[in-house]
Amino acid sequence: MQEASTQLEDSLLGKMLETCGDAENQLALELTQHESFVEKEIVDPLCNIAELEIPNIQKQRKQLAKLVLDWDSVRARWNQAHKSSGTNFQGLPSKIDTLKEEMDEAGNKVELCKDQLAADMYSFMSKEGEYGKFFVTLLEAQADYHRKALAVLEKALPEMRAHQDKWAEKPAFGTHLEEHLKRAVVRLHCPLKPVSCCSWRRA
Structure with a gap:
């Protein structure tokens, strides 16, 4: 618009393009x-x-679910070995001890993962108020942008209307003769009253 306005200097369209182009640039x-x-x-x-905090919590939950399954598996094997040995532990003492160690280790891993997951979730929830402010800030920023954009338009529109109202060089083609003669008299600053169409026809 601004480039085109330089090619149409001193014309209504040129002024419109310039004013509108300035407004669009500001917007x-x-x-x-x-x-x-x-x-x-x-x-x-x-x-x-x-991308970081929520996926990390989800990862911890999946890890906890896997550790619980591992713990349940080794505990089931320990229970089976314990039942198979009966009251006499002489046949499978080493296997039972090994399974007991695995079960205790799996249980410890489960507890550690639970603690880590709880810590991550409590940390996330403690920032909930801070996270909520982002959405308030977003709407405030949008409101501020629209106010500024409206101010630009409210400034440009009166200027463009003024250009339109003040423009005297209106086309003669398609205009009533009386209106055209009135504008011509105003442009020439003639004190005489413009002749009417009927007078012009009689002359």
Whole structure:
């Protein structure tokens, strides 16, 4: 628009293109600043939550489920070996002891994973208020952007309407003769009243 306005200097269309082009440039600048702020202050922190903290908790939960299955498996084997030995432990003492150690180790891993998962979840929940502020900030930023954009438009529209209202060089083609003569008299600053169509026809 601005480039085209330089080719149409001193014309209504040129002025319209220039004013509208300036307004569009200001709107683009406001939008760029708004998007940059949103990306830095809102999107990046939320992506960190979505891509790191939440997946880490999900990973811990899957790990805990696997450890519980391993613990249940070794405990079942220990119970089976214990029952198979009967009241006499002389036949399978080493195997039972080995399974007991495996079961205790698996149980310890389960407890450690539970503690880690609980710590991660408590840490996440403790920041819930902080995370909620991101969404408030997002709407505030959007409201601010729309206010600034509206201010740009409210400034440009009166200027464009003024150009339209003040423009005297209106086309003669397709205009009533009386209206055309009135505008011609105004342009020439003639004190005489413009002749009417009927008078012109009689002359």
